[in-house]
Amino acid sequence: MVEVDIEVESTESFPISEEIRIKAQSLREQERKRKEQEEKKIGERKGEGSMFYLSQIEHKLPLPPPRLVLPIREAIHMELEKLFLDKVIANLGLCISVYDIRSIDGGFIFPGDGAPTYTVVFNLIMFRPFVGEIITAKLISSDSNGLQLSLGFFDDIYVPAHHMPYPNHFVEDEQGKRKGVWFWDFNEQEYPIQETDVIKFQVQNVSYPQIPVEQPKESKPFAPMLVTGSLDHDGLGPVSWWCAEEIEVDDE
Secondary structure (H helix, E strand, O other): OOOOOOOOOOOOOOOOOHHHHHHHHHHHHHHHHHHHHHHHHHHHHHOOOOOEEEEEEEEEEEOOHHHHHOOHHHHHHHHHHHHHOOOEEOOOEEEEEEEEEEEEEEEEOOOOOOOOEEEEEEEEEEEOOOOOOEEEEEEEEEEOOEEEEEOOOOOOEEEEHHHOOOOEEEEEOOOOOOEEEEEEEEOOEEEEEOOOOEEEEEEEEEEOOOOOOOOOOOOOOOOOOEEEEEOOOOOOEEHHHHHHHHHHHHHO
């Protein structure tokens, strides 16, 4: 998208006509509205909170010959989605979407290569929560080591046992295999964390583990990005805990 920047200078020798001045003001107003719409669109795509970011990347992209039947911008957008969508980039996060393409240069075909190579500058929408951020997720697994939570598009969120609300205890299910239910012990009552719960957690750490050379067959699938969370603060844990408490207070 081309930015319009018009500077109008008035001199005694060559005065600017009113028509040109109005046209310049109109162009400025159009550009201002365009920028406002773009910022609004970015905000909508980011969603609530700050866990989503726009990251600008420059990449040399070979474009496969079958893509050349499409308009160049559309073909490059499709190839970028194939390369980056649902992929983790170390220290940037998980790619949610290709937001836009800022520039396309090149198109050179190097000797021995049948595909033209373009230098592309583009923006990606990245998921990368910050430490201390409060996020709402769903419980997908519970064992003696802690909880695993999911946002729907990202499942590698873990709340280890030492970050559970204290005091607590864990009850293993009858089938064993370390699965079971965690309970928060408060005021001589037990508050369970159940499979259907929507849970608020606080981000403690975001890490990008190195790819292992060898991985045991029984180990969990490798996760290139891990989010560690905590429930050990007021207002965290299953939303139902705090809703019930508010109702009790209101009744009093």
